[in-house]
Amino acid sequence: MSTKLNVIKIGGNVLDNVDNLERFLTDFALLPGLKVLVHGGGTIASEIGKKMGMEPIMINGRRVTDANTLHLVTMVYGGLLNKNLVAQLQARRCNALGLTGADANVIPAHKRPVKDIDYGFVGDVESPDQVNVPFLASLAQQGIVPVFAALTHDGEGNLLNTNADTIASTLAVALSRQFEVNLMYCFEKKGVLLDVHDATSVIHHLQPGYYQELKDKGVIFAGMLPKLDNSFAALEQGVKAVVIGDAADILDIVEGRKAGTRITL
């Protein structure tokens, strides 16, 4: 039986709220076993951008990463957020190490090809086969916990702004070759809801047949669809389970108590 490893992704609702963040980091430090943290950006990049006189660049309603925006997210995600998360985990005796996909060439990517929109310095990750798993395994062996900022690189000197969910699923799939991986997406709700207006209507377990049924009925729609499609894709590539839930429930989720939406094949 291979060793268990949890890949946990947090976003704005944890990063933007000091109390949520402190609680999450305390819980994360306590999680038993191997673990990897992936963080998005939250609102702080926009706030700092505003201070620097930058406005978000939008084309056809889509956010674009121009050179200045790339500098901004490199500073904020790769520097300010990442290094503070590391320092705060160290204070909780969790031996964290901050990484981007460029470091040790862990996550090679390429600039998203220009079709109708040029998204700018946005990265699409190469196959999970390209992830530097031996390096991550060596960290695991040393008890070192990787903390990933949502940046990759193209191997030609350019950093690339990259979707944090994608980084989490790519790492989870890649690590599945060597570990038994659970992937957790923390978001602002307790789980995937049966009724979007009832925060307590959490679906505890989702499998392909039931997912199809809920999609057909129109119960699951819009923003949840890509997240769930990506979750099932990760499962098909070897991830043991995906859990979507509240960062406040992370200890319950990891220790197998009923919390969040557990997605399996």
Next chain:
Amino acid sequence: MSTKLNVIKIGGNVLDNVDNLERFLTDFALLPGLKVLVHGGGTIASEIGKKMGMEPIMINGRRVTDANTLHLVTMVYGGLLNKNLVAQLQARRCNALGLTGADANVIPAHKRPVKDIDYGFVGDVESPDQVNVPFLASLAQQGIVPVFAALTHDGEGNLLNTNADTIASTLAVALSRQFEVNLMYCFEKKGVLLDVHDATSVIHHLQPGYYQELKDKGVIFAGMLPKLDNSFAALEQGVKAVVIGDAADILDIVEGRKAGTRITL
């Protein structure tokens, strides 16, 4: 005989000039054997601070790191500069990994005690004995090249702005327990000069007796004194040689050709 390892520190005159930086990175990537890069900040932190409406904080003529300045240097040194150096080394097939002293708890430090001046969030490193050498040795074994931003942490959740020369000498001393370490300080001149007005008057070899003689004659003075005192201190703690010279000569220096000022006991 233990394996050779070069610790190389670059500062503003490399970081602030695109041509110098490109050339240095190309040379650094070509250096044979084990190596560690340490970088200071250059002028870009001040430029970005200005854009954000920040002015350098000075007390009694000394620069102070208040909370906003710490955020700024964490963004710029730990994020923008460090991750771009990593990406640019990766493009040169040098498997770089960006680090601060907080990552993997590599360089524990403490906030400088307040005496006559409160320097703010400035770190004094603990003894070289506290450096996480096993982690750095594991990177070396994997062919991974650490790139250090001049930040440490206090183990209580605070990052600390830290002198890059000190980071370089602390790493060099710590690594000397396991490797044969050369420490190189790159600066704006070809080496330590016999005549400050003659850029070609480089002292090729400096040993304690000759250093004392030059100090007594007043040939070496002011800013060079702490740099050289620190160099001799590093040698006394096990570093094999310290070289002070021009980043443009780095290949000559490492390959033992006559360049820079070589300092030995």
